[in-house]
Amino acid sequence: MLSRSHPRPPRTGRPRSAAADEAILEATRASLVDLGWSKLTMGDVATRAGVAKTTLYRRWAGKNELVVDAVAVLFDELELPDLGSLSADVQAVVLQFAALLERPETRTALMAVVAESTRDEALRTRIRDSIVDRQKRLVLQGRRRAQERGELPVEPDEGTASTTADLIFDVIAGAxxxxVLVSAESVDADWARRFTVLLLAGLGAAASA
Amino acid sequence: MLSRSHPRPPRTGRPRSAAADEAILEATRASLVDLGWSKLTMGDVATRAGVAKTTLYRRWAGKNELVVDAVAVLFDELELPDLGSLSADVQAVVLQFAALLERPETRTALMAVVAESTRDEALRTRIRDSIVDRQKRLVLQGRRRAQERGELPVEPDEGTASTTADLIFDVIAGAxxxxVLVSAESVDADWARRFTVLLLAGLGAAASA
DNA sequence: CCAGTTACGCTACGGGTCGTAGCGTAAGGA
DNA sequence: TCCTTACGCTACGACCCGTAGCGTAACTGG
Known part of the structure; x- marks a missing residue:
């Protein structure tokens, strides 16, 4: 799950401190909670982590990359429960996702890094790999389960099946x-139920269109 | 449409230059296109607008408020066409909204100011008043038209009707x-059609739930 | 045990932006 | 004409950035 070390470490010399890595990411999340995205500085994170500022720059290019990695691990918590029906599964994952977005770390960081990514292709790739795809997996997994249960038809064409999944993903995650972040209202069980009713009814129609 | 002057101007003294206002907002949009949100500075905007930096600070508290106002006017372009059916109207407004989001000014600015607003109540109110509500109006307008056409039932209870409208709004705008901004893929006519099919089918079910 | 290699902590630095204060001048109103 | 407010300009301390340089620490291969 932690394959974020593209440049494989050399076999010689002093190895990088794994403890420092975790301390920095933890300090980054703490700083996000206390200061928010805009007032978070590299110097502050370094101080909190008990590490020199130069150490941060040896591992991350800047604030953007650092925060993405610090927040990404939180998305590992997301998982699709098996509650017996597609409707119950969707509602549960919606509530999970909302709870994650309501945490102060993600609340302040997620939109900010996405905003930055509109002008930074590498950052967009990083976000996609470490955050977005982890959510998307849940959609594919949910569809597979629903098909096994007979709740959803197996779409014959591979292409349309893929674009439908993309559509569903954008609808769920986007909504x-x-x-949570724009309307700034809480996602409770009732909202999740109403949303799921809408989505599943639409899903049936979308499959046959 | 431009009622953004809460502190009503005093009857005496030199009046504020309306030309400078427009020049500053225009310069802000230009700077957003060239530099993006993160590299946009107050000094740069002032230089582009041909005004002193202090003049900016006399009217806006900072970068956040300035950019919100600069981008807000772009949302005035949004309007709900009357194409004869709810489906056609929704598709049209989705394409309009997507085109607006794909412009570089809004692309880089919208998520950034929303991110900032998570820690700034006043900013959130400003965004809601000058951006979000203008979109929400389209939803209410579209529902009214559809009800007049007989495409949608008139919901008896005021409360559920309101929450349903909120749900629809979050689904459309969110998706x-x-x-556009997270999946970073274009919204074409086909996507708009698929999305509308899903939404309208779900709408029927949501009304009766 | 001893070089060789890499990571780390620390200090210092130039460069940039912030937001404000102070001042003289410009543009309206009583 | 006085009064009031807006404007342009300059200057300033404060902060953060990202990097260079150096001595030290940790681990490896001979």
Whole structure:
């Protein structure tokens, strides 16, 4: 799950401190909670982590990359429960996702890094790999389960199946994000139920269109 | 449409230059296109607008408020066409909204100011008043038209009708924003059609739940 | 045990932006 | 004409950035 070390470490010399890595990421999340995205500085994170500022720059190019990695691990918590029906599974994952977005670390960081990524291709790739794809996996997993249960038809064409999954993903993630971060209203069980009713009814129609 | 002058101007003294206002907002949009949100500075905007930096600070508290106002006017372009059916109207407004989000000014600015607003209540209110509510109006307008056409039932209870409208708004705006800014894929006519099919089918079910 | 190699902590630095204060001048109103 | 407010300009301390340089620490291969 932690394959974020593209340049493989050389076999010689002093190895990088893994403890420092975790301390820095933890300090980054703490700083996000206390200061928020805009007032978070590299110097502050270094101080909190008990590490020199230069050590941060040896591992991350800047604030953007650092925060993405610090927040990404939180998305590992997301998982699709097996509650017996597609409707129950969707509602549960919606509530999970909303709870994650309501945490102060993600709340302040997620939109900020996405905003930065609109002008930084490498950052967009990093976000996609470490955050977005982890959510998307849940959609694919949920569809597979629903098909096994007979709740959803198996789409014959590979292409349309893929674009449908993309559509569903944007609808679910987009709606929850918009509700929490833009409308700034909480996602409770009732909202999740209403949303799921809408989505599943639409899903049936979308498959046959 | 431009009621953004809470502190009403005093009856005496030199009046504020309306030309400078427009020059500053225009310069802000230009700077967003060239530099993006993170590299945009107050000094740069002042230089582009041909005004002193102090003049900016006399009117806006900072970068956040300035950019919100600069981008807000772009959302005035959004309007709900009357194409004869709810489906056609939704598709059209989705394409309009997507086109707006794909402009470099909004692309880089929108998520950034929303991110900032998570820690700034006043900024959140400003965004809501000058951006979000203008979109929400389209949803209410579209529902009213559809009810007049007989495409949608008139919901008896005022409360559930309101929460349903909120849900629809989060789904539409959220899905489009997520598609364009997170998934970073274009919203074409086909996507708009698929999305609308899903939404309208779900709408029927949501009303009766 | 001893070079060789890499990581780390620390200090210092030039460069940039912030937001404000102070001043003289410009543009309206009583 | 006085009064009031807006404007342009300069200057300033404060902060953060990202890097260079150096001595030290940790681990490896001979």
């Amino acid at each position: 929850v994000v918009h509700r | 489009v924003v997520h598609r």
